[in-house]
Amino acid sequence: MVAEWKKIETPPSPPIEERITVEELMKMSPGFELMKLDESLPYYIAVLRPLKFLIMGSTETL
Numbered sequence: 101m102v103a104e105w106k107k108i109e110t111p112p113s114p115p116i117e118e119r120i121t122v123e124e125l126m127k128m129s130p131g132f133e134l135m136k137l138d139e140s141l142p143y144y145i146a147v148l149r150p151l152k153f154l155i156m157g158s159t160e161t162l
Contacts, residue, residue, distance in 0.1 A: 102146045110142040122146060 107119045122144060126134060129148055136147040 102148065103143055104146070105143045106139065108142070113142065 102125060104125065105113050105119045107116055107121050109116065120128070122134070122137060122139075125146060126132075131151050132148040133151055134146060135149050136145075138145045
């Protein structure tokens with residue numbers, strides 16, 4: 101799960117140049133897909149899951 105401030109002015113919060121968008125998060129997270137996104141507050145919460153995971157030595161696709 102990732103919680104990140106939206107790239108909009110919201111006092112008090114981190115500077116905009118230090119924030120990432122959902123699109124930037126997904127580019128930084130190869131091998132993961134977005135399962136759920138909540139943008140109802142000045143920040144967003146993204147739930148990611150791996151596209152593949154390891155089970156007893158073999159790679160399975162979700």
